Structure formats: structure tokens, C-alpha cells
Amino acid sequence: MKKGSKHVSWLISLMLVLSLVLSACSNNGNENTSDPAQTTNDAAKDAEKKEPVKLKFTYWGSPDEKKAIEGATKKFTEKYPWITVEPIQIPNSDYNTKLTAMAAGNDIPDTGYMTSDLGDTWAKEGKFVNLFEMLANDPELKKENYLDYIWYKQTPDNAWGISTAGEAFGLFYRKDLMENAGVATPPTKAENAWTWDQFVEVAKKLTIDKKGNTAMDPDFDPKNIKQYGVTFETWAGPINNFVFSNGGDWLSKDGKDFTLNSPESVEAIQKLADLINVHHVAPSPLAAKSLPAMNVALQSGIAAMAIGGQWMNLDLGNAKVNYDLAVLPVLKKSLTVAISGATVLFKDSKHPEEAWMLFKWMSDPAGAIDLYSSGLWMPTLKSWYTDPALIAKWVDANPAAHPPGFKDAMMNQVLNNGVPDSSYYLKNQAKIVSVTLSSLDAVWLGKKTAQDALNEVAAQIQPDIQGRYDVAE
């Protein structure tokens, strides 16, 4: 090559490389469009003679959740005509990215959902309003009105977020598939919950290969499965149900040590992995990633049972699936993990009062009953679990999304045996959870035992352990 052209090619290669690295760094977040339907009644606005206020509310969720949220904010605007709400839907997987970008661009919403990992990071930086202060000044509501576990706390008297809804886990199952297999339906009350062995046996009967053999048959072909007995996801929430039930935890009581490698925790995780690799009754969660969502898996009969969250009721109800709910199988103690994204008020909001009003509106089922009766949420206010008249308004109002087992297996279970998820108390959770879950992949694949994988994690993660929020330092 000639010398001159060499210089040019050098320059070109330098430019290519520069633009590569930069395009790698830049983030092409999806611009989300607001709903033009959120217009206010101008006449009413004039009548009120209040300064018009516009609130930005960010959230994630399914198309049905979008409909429910937009309905609730619309009603809110009807009641308070001077406040317009712009609901912005962001896919859950992009939520942290998008919010981080919005924060970088000084375009933070007034209120919205918050993931527990980003919330944990941002709470430390003082980005949220202390909800306990708002409650203390509120004439209508008291802290005691809410379920006990639902606060995301930094310290005992500073809550950076509140659970958006009451959510917990249960065993969803297709009634007709149970009947076809001739097995008894699972129990709805905690005291009757299936033992693990009972659960595995039923799951085996419900797992059918392409030739029609079940996992109980000697000719069963685990490589050609047509219907799985059960399906579950492997993020922290679902796993915690069994770790906690077996007496395990992520951290020691004093928050100093990683204890997911303790015998109790390991046993629970190994049992889940054995569903996939030993009993062949569940699809590999890594393969399940390319399966349709669990509700669709149930609906289409790919799986007969699903260890799923309460929110699945929304989609199952809308699709009119023939399903019911039971309590989860028990290891040592019957419980359900209470979990939810957080709702937060951002400190940078110019309208904290109005944002608080919107938050109260959404968290009071009276104003936004569709969010609850549709099956998406359970209330965060205690009275809605105990007062039969109120229960009738959200549970009985929509039996399609609240099957017969719902009251015992979900509503009462979370009230009586609900245990807060690790997301409520784990400090530095983004890092700890990511490292742990990515190492557990080898366990789901059957390449490592839970003990080995978690021992390795324990050695690596110890420097990142920062304690727990539910223990005073």
C-alpha cells in the first residue's frame, strides 16, 4: 500500500473505532408516547380556578395493565380536573435504563413505579420523598391502615417507597388438565398445603411426553415432552418462596454474611433444580425464556401448573382460562413471598402535593377499583382484606380473575403468612442478586449442585454485602 493511502486508512479506522465505542455507550431508549386521551375538561378547570398541574407517571406492565392504569388516571382527572396525568408506560426490562436516562436529562417523573434495585441505589442518593412524612401530615390515612410489610425503608422512620400493590405467589393450575390426569386438586389452605413429595408426584403425573407417557411411566421420554407438570421462573421472588419456607435466607440475621449457601437455602434451591433435571417435570427456565409468558403456557396447556405471581390473575381472567389457585407446596413452613415493585414520589417533583394525591387515589381501591377487580393488584390497605363488604367489591366482583381458591390461597395467605421478599431488605441488591442469579444458571442446567454454585458465590460476593435495611445498625 502507498504511504498516503495508509494515512487515510488509519484515519478511517480510527473514526470507525471511535464511532463504534460511542455508539456502544449511547443508549437508544424507546421514546414512549403519552396518551392523547388524557385531556381535561377545560370548563371544569376554569370553574375550579386552580393552577393547572401536569403530573408525569411512569410505570411498567402488560397491555391490560396499561388499560387499567389509564382508566384510573382518567377517573382521577375527572375528580380533580385541574390535574392532568401523563401515564408513561415503559417496558419492565428497560425501566431502569429509561429512568436513568430521564434522570440524566433532568426529566424525572413526578411519581411512578420503581424497581427495588434502582430504588435501593437512588434512595441512598436522596432522590425520593419520605413517605412516612407525607403520611404523618395526611389527615385521612395512617401508617397502620396499610399492610405491615409493604414499606421500602432506608431507616425505621424513612420509607423511600411503598409497595405498589399487595402481590404474592401461589400455585396456579388448569382444572381440566388435573381432571384428565385423575389427580386431586391442590389444597387452598395453608395447613393442608402439599408436601414437596406430594407436589412432585402430582407434577410427574401431569408431565406427558409426545407418545402419551407420563413421567411416572418407565418408557417416559424426557426429551420429547408435550406437557410439563409445572413451570416456574428463576428470579429472586419465586425462589425465595422455597428458600424462606425451608428456613433459609439471603443474609444472616445481623446482615453481615451471605447465607444462601446455608444447608436450608441450598436444599430448597436444589429441590427446584431437581424438578427440571431429575424429575423432568419442569422446562429449563432458560428454555422457558423463549416460551410464552407463564400465563400463556398455562392457557395453551404447555404446563399444567405454574408457580406464579398474583398478577397472573389479570391475564388468565381476561383469557377466561379454566384455572384455579392453591397455596404453594410447603418445605417446612407454609408461606407466600410478598413482593411488589415500589411506588415512589420523586423529590425533584414540582408538585409533591398533587403527586401524593395521585398516589393515594391509586392505592385506594375505592377510586381505582378496576386495578383490583381485574386481578392485577391486591390492595395495600388492610381493611380490604378483612371487611367482607369491601372484599366483595374487588374479589367477588370479577370471579373470572378470582377463582374459588383465591380468597384462601392468595388473599388470606398473604395477610396471615406473607413474608416480605428479599427486595425489601437487601442492601446493594442489584449487584448481589445479579451475581447470584447468573451463577445459579449452572444449577438450573444441572451442571453444578446448588451447594457448589452458591459456595462459589458466597466467596465472591462477600465484599459486596452491605447489610439489611430491616436491622438497625
Next chain:
Amino acid sequence: MEYIEKMNAASRTSKKKKKLKNLYIGLLFVSPVLLGYAIFILGPLIISIILSFTDFSIGAKSTKFVGLLNYKDMFTGKDFFFFPAVKATAYYVLISVPLTIVFSFLVAVLLNQRIKFRGFFRGVFYLPVIIPIASASIIWMWILQPDFGVANYLLRLVGLPTSTWLASDTTVLPTLILFSLWLSGSTIVIFLAGLQTIPSHLYEALEVDGGNGWHKLIYVMIPLSSPIIFFNTVIGFINSIQTFVQPFIMSSGNSGSGGAMMGGPDNASLLYVLYVFQNAFRFSKMGAASASAMLLLIVTLLITAMFFKLSGYWVHSEGDDSRK
């Protein structure tokens, strides 16, 4: 005479003036590009270099300089995901780039023959490039689903062994590499354009000397295509080391509450840019992410430089006698 000289001098200065004016106008016309480059590429690059020495995190109250700590954390493995990311990226790049080059070149050679339905086949190979890569990724995820996907169904139908595709740490990268072959339409088109510029008298000369198709490939097509092979290798390398969308969509978790894993299973497909993204947007560690991005820049620069250095030994340029 004097008059003519004067005239010449005048025209010289006016020429000079005109030249200068042309320069200004020219600069004016290219200014959008230069400004865009400065604002959107050069500026962020410099900022990124600075950030790589800090613990910057968006929304943080204070940012302090931490020196080389971010770099140290990578190399000492304190950043748990660094070595898996390097391993996955090296594997991916080392296999996918040569494979894509060989595959695309052979396809281009075939598409350059006088075959039936040539237009149709050329279209087929280019088609994947037109499909948005995100949608294509999702469709392939369904096709490759181990239990219910079409791919394994077809394999079973003809009695071949099936694969776990994206669902296992040993098969996920080979699957992504296959996917990159599927996406190699642009490379094929460039090869094809190059092959069409080869003058037919070279083939004819070879035929006169009794050469066959194989000889045509070895003695004519490959040497004369070497500048294009070189170009495609460099571009292919730069593209493949920055692969992001495929593993982001096909092998990353999407449960936002509490740590969505990226580049699974078991970090096997945690390609480097995904790792940078994870640090920046999942862990809010912009400083560390900038440092990793800088490292990528340096490595890419060095390897590209190496390509250029080595190109002298094998790249054939028409009419260039100074070839070593």
C-alpha cells in the same frame, strides 16, 4: 509585457482570494458534519475518558476521582463480570468473523455464477438484513425454543440430534454465531460487487491454460478480492466485537424487579458491550462502564492497527508495485 504580467499577478491574487473563499464556503458546508462529530462523538468520547477515572453514577450527589481503580477492579476480577465478558467476546469474535468471511465469500461466488433463479437467491440472502434485528431475534427465539420450537421439530423429523440452542451455556454462543451468519447479507453483497469487477479476460486466460473452476477461485477470485476480503474482515471485526442487540434480546432476562441477568445462561453470552451496558444501566456504575468502554476502544484500535500492518503481506492492490 508589463501589462500582461500585471494581469497575471492580479489573476493570481484573485485566484488566491477565490481559493480562500472556496475554503470558507466549503467549511460552511461541511460544518454540520464537523459540528455533529464534535458534539456527539468527540465530546462524549473525551467526557467518557474523564469519567473512567471517577466513580460517577447518574443522580449521585457527588463524584470523586478514583484514579485507576475502575481499571484495577476489572483486571483483578473484583468486577465479577469482566472475565466472563472477555471470554465470551473473544470466543464470539474469533469464530464468527472468519466464519462469516468464508461463508459470505463462498455464497457470493455461487451467486456470481450463471445459475437459475439467481435474482431470487440474491434476494433471499439479503432479506435478513432488511428485517429489523430485534424482530428477527424474537422470531428466532421462538424457532429455537428447545421443546416446542420449529428448529428442533424439523431436526427430529429427519432424525438428527437436537440442540438446546439458546438455553444452555455451551450452545448459546454457537447459536448466536449461526445467527450472525444468517445476518451476513451485506457482506455477501459487497463480495458480490467485488467479484463482478474482475475482468473476464483473466478467466479466459486461465481457461486457455487449462485451468478449472477451482483454479479460478484460487488464482483469480481470491487474490483479486483480497482488498475486499480485508475490508470485510475489518468491518466484520468491529461489528462483531460490538454485538449487542442479539444477546440483549435473545439471552438476557427481563424481570426488572431484583436483578435481571444479562447474557445468560451463566454469563456465557455476556458479550463485552452487554457487560458495559449492564454496569452503566443496571448497576448505575457509569465510571466503571466508561473504563470498560475505554478498554474496548484501546483493544479495538490495537487489533485494527494489527490488521492494517499485516494487510501488506496478503492484500493485493491492482497497479501497486510497492507491495511487500
